[in-house]
Amino acid sequence: MSAEHAVPERPRAGRARDAAASKQALLRAAQELFGQKGFERTTIREIGERAGVDAALIARYFGNKAELYVAAVVAEDAAARMPADFRGLAQITHTLVTRSDERGPGPILQALIRSDTSPEIRVAAGDRIARRVVEPLAADLADRDLDRARLRAEIAVCALYGISLGRSLGWFEEIRSVPKDELVALVTEALSALATPAADEEPGGVPGDG
Structure with missing residues (x-):
């Protein structure tokens, strides 16, 4: 099949699962660190390290640290x-x-x-x-x-x-x-x-x- 007739690659289910897992890991890490150290003393880098993912994903999934805090509170509320x-x-x-x-x-x-x-x-x-x-x-x-x-x-x-x-x-x-x-x-x-x-x-x- 020629390149011009190639079927566009569809997003893989594995990528969606990985993204969901990364987002959940960041939420859990944020809950733990905010609970232990408070909002101001917790850094974006620490959250990423605790979650085991790139801290830059916080901006993609949540926007900023304040929005992540609110999301972590909401997640804790539901759990x-x-x-x-x-x-x-x-x-x-x-x-x-x-x-x-x-x-x-x-x-x-x-x-x-x-x-x-x-x-x-x-x-x-x-x-x-x-x-x-x-x-x-x-x-x-x-x-x-x-x-x-x-x-x-x-x-x-x-x-x-x-x-x-x-x-x-x-x-x-x-x-x-x-x-x-x-x-x-x-x-x-x-x-x-x-x-x-x-x-x-x-x-x-x-x-x-x-």
Whole structure:
């Protein structure tokens, strides 16, 4: 067959598989390094080396480091999503404390607490926590006809992330050293008032509303 009648070469399936594997490797490496070192201290080169691929592929697949960070947060969100039936305060407390013990402050939490986080990344991180944690808890509280369910949920989540952060960073000896199950029970007990109507509160009403 002459060159002018040659059939154009079709993209090989192997190339698509290799590209998908490289992209996934970069995501995993980014999740690990951002979780360990934070956004600013992690370099593009380190991510490429950890992934075992050319760091230049980050620009091709993600655009830049900030966009890779957001993609890594989204990927972590999908891989570590709260169970579909997640609702209660005890479950969220157990989940957050367990993850803190196993992984330390992850990239989502670091994005919220670091002063040098870009506004785009901070907004993305806040949105993830709202969807994964606050909204399911608020739905549970609303189902109990509690007043201001969203505010109660946000207070509980702020307290839980603060406790988890203090435990992982060793701020206080007792919180750092107490067994996980005991800490979960104590925190759940302490926050239970947020999931319980006040004595003078009618279901769905405002405290003290006569």
